[in-house]
Amino acid sequence: MMHTIANSIKRGTATTKYPKAREAAPLSFRGKPVIDAGKCDACSRCADACPSRSIKVESRSIAVCIGSCVFCGACLDSCPKGAVTHSQAFELSSKDKEGLYERYEAGAK
Numbered sequence: 001m002m003h004t005i006a007n008s009i010k011r012g013t014a015t016t017k018y019p020k021a022r023e024a025a026p027l028s029f030r031g032k033p034v035i036d037a038g039k040c041d042a043c044s045r046c047a048d049a050c051p052s053r054s055i056k057v058e059s060r061s062i063a064v065c066i067g068s069c070v071f072c073g074a075c076l077d078s079c080p081k082g083a084v085t086h087s088q089a090f091e092l093s094s095k096d097k098e099g100l101y102e103r104y105e106a107g108a109k
Ligand code: SF4
Pocket: 033, 046, 049, 050, 051, 052, 053, 054, 055, 064, 068, 069, 070, 071, 072, 073, 074, 075, 076
């Protein structure tokens, strides 16, 4: 028992200080999908490829629901313009439903 306690004290704290100190997510981390509206032409391929139907394209307006996104990367792979990337963002909760949507206007800078 004393041996275990001594080892634990010697080893120190293994956990991070989150949320007081935030470490960057790993480079390969798939966080919130983000659309570069300037590159987007509203072709809808990302919406067609999305397995959770989290992307809606109506005319030039695109809405991505982060609440149902499963961070699979299909939208990124299907975009012919290279307009979709995964950000490093992982703190994605919201107090209201609208806060779960990211909205874009295709062609907007
Ligand atoms: S990452 Fe996957 S689930 Fe999320 S919006 Fe893109 S295709 Fe849909």
